[in-house]
Every structure is written in structure tokens, then in C-alpha cells.
Amino acid sequence: MSKTILITGAGSGLGHGTALGLAKNGHKVIATVENWPQASALLEDAKKAEVELMVEKLDYLNKDDHDNILRKYGAQIDIFCPNAATGETGPIAEIPVDRIRHVFEVNVFNTLELAQRFAGIFARRGYGKIFFTSSIVGFSTFPFLGPYVASKHALEAIVQLMREEMEGTGVQIATINPGPFRTGFNDRMYDTLDQWYDPQKNFTPEKPIRDVQSLFGGKELQLDPQDMIDFMVDVIPQDEHKFRNVYPERFIENCKEYQESLWDLKSSPEIAKKKNP
Numbered sequence: 001m002s003k004t005i006l007i008t009g010a011g012s013g014l015g016h017g018t019a020l021g022l023a024k025n026g027h028k029v030i031a032t033v034e035n036w037p038q039a040s041a042l043l044e045d046a047k048k049a050e051v052e053l054m055v056e057k058l059d060y061l062n063k064d065d066h067d068n069i070l071r072k073y074g075a076q077i078d079i080f081c082p083n084a085a086t087g088e089t090g091p092i093a094e095i096p097v098d099r100i101r102h103v104f105e106v107n108v109f110n111t112l113e114l115a116q117r118f119a120g121i122f123a124r125r126g127y128g129k130i131f132f133t134s135s136i137v138g139f140s141t142f143p144f145l146g147p148y149v150a151s152k153h154a155l156e157a158i159v160q161l162m163r164e165e166m167e168g169t170g171v172q173i174a175t176i177n178p179g180p181f182r183t184g185f186n187d188r189m190y191d192t193l194d195q196w197y198d199p200q201k202n203f204t205p206e207k208p209i210r211d212v213q214s215l216f217g218g219k220e221l222q223l224d225p226q227d228m229i230d231f232m233v234d235v236i237p238q239d240e241h242k243f244r245n246v247y248p249e250r251f252i253e254n255c256k257e258y259q260e261s262l263w264d265l266k267s268s269p270e271i272a273k274k275k276n277p
Helices: 013-024 036-049 063-076 097-125 146-165 185-195 206-217 225-235 251-264 269-273
Strands: 004-007 028-033 054-057 079-081 128-133 171-178 244-247
Touching: 004 013, 004 063, 013 028, 013 036, 013 225, 028 036, 028 063, 036 054, 054 063, 063 097, 079 097, 097 128, 097 146, 097 171, 128 146, 146 171, 171 225, 185 206, 225 244, 244 251
Parallel strands: 004 028, 004 079, 028 054, 079 128, 128 171, 171 244
Antiparallel strands: none
16 A cells, blocks of 8 residues: 655665655655755656655754645655664764764754654544664664764664553554665764864774774675665555564674673773773
């Protein structure tokens, strides 16, 4: 059955491919992008793919954009997919807090603000679905990805609470949790480090940061994004699916093992002086 789906963050990466894939499968798609050049590029790609979709500008930090989207499409939407996100990298003990604050503004506060508005529309009419794009870092951590990791941990808590608190309204709440995919997002996150980090001034050594940067920005760890896009295109319109939708599924056990390991960690002055090999 065809659905009317609004997906944000469609200007690049997974959102871009998912918007096109959903439209190709016969759904009515409203795809939002951050700026007009992204809108032009997405429309051109839709033309090449011979699919129809509606493209709108939605800057998460612009409340007028929020109002415009809700006014034009709010009552039509079956599924709202808040997918847009941003990230920063660097040692959490040193990264300027304003940079973390910006990540939370996009990934948490404004994502929640839009979700609240759709939640109200859906609850009053008795049906609808909000399908948040989170990440596997919503329940695990990776060094020097602190701002992004923290924002996704916060989002996971919000989504879990929203699901529980909205029981009985007819509104479905769920997450999609991608692993690392080669969309350019990770590379852009690491580019932000060089805007403020100075190994001559900051106390965190540079090599561990660059090692992780090489890992997450390299080709070995990052996966083909088309597989993730195909998964999102398949699961988003489904009437029944898991609350958490992790892909690839092999990351589920890794995340469970990580969370379990935290209960056995100890703290002491001696341990604090040791460096893991």
C-alpha cells in the first residue's frame, strides 16, 4: 500500500538514496534538504531515475522552515522520518562546548521539536509513524566521536520514552540504526577537527585521534551505502517491524557485548594512569 512519507536530510547520503528509492517503489515522498543547491541536485537525480518526488528546503535551525513544512504537508503525512544529522569530532575533554551544542541543536533538540509536532497530528487522528534515523553509536561509543555519539545516546532515550508514553494513541515510534557507511558523512565529521584542534596547544596526543580518523574515514570499515538504503526503503513503509532496526545485524551482538562490559569496569588512580595497548 502506498504511503505518504516525509524524510529529512535528503540532500546527501542515506536520506538522498532512500527518498529516491521510496519514490521508485510508488510512495508519495516529500524530501527535505538543507539548502537550495541540494534541492536542485536531488530534483536532477529524481529526473534521471524517472521518479517523482516533492523537494522542500528545511533548515532544522529555521523555525519558519518548520512552520512551512507543517502547514503544507502536516495533515497528509503517514510516516515522518527525521533523518537529518550533523557531527563533530575530537577529544570530549577538549572540544569547544559550542560545537557540541550545535550537534545537539540539530540531532536532538530540533529533531525532537519537529517530531513533537508530527506526534500531535498523528495522536489526534489516531495513526501515523515516526521513524527516527539514529545510529549504532546510540548504544555504543567510539573514541573522538563524542559529540555525535552523545547526541545519538540522547536521541535513543527520547525515542524509547516517546514509544512508551504514546502507547494507546495508535502512533508507531521506531528507530533505524545504521552502522558505518561510505556516504561522506564520517569524512565531513573529521574535517571539523582541523578547525580547532592544535597538537601544540591541546593536551590530547594527535596520533590516537588520527588513527581513529583513518579507521572511520577509510574504505575498510565503511560499507557500501546502497545496502543500507535498500534496507531503509524496505523497512520504512512496513506496517510491522522491530522497534530498533539495526543494519547490518551483525553489529547487534557487538553493541550488546560493549554495554555488558561497562558493568565490570573499575576506577582507581593506578588504572587512570594506564594506557590500553
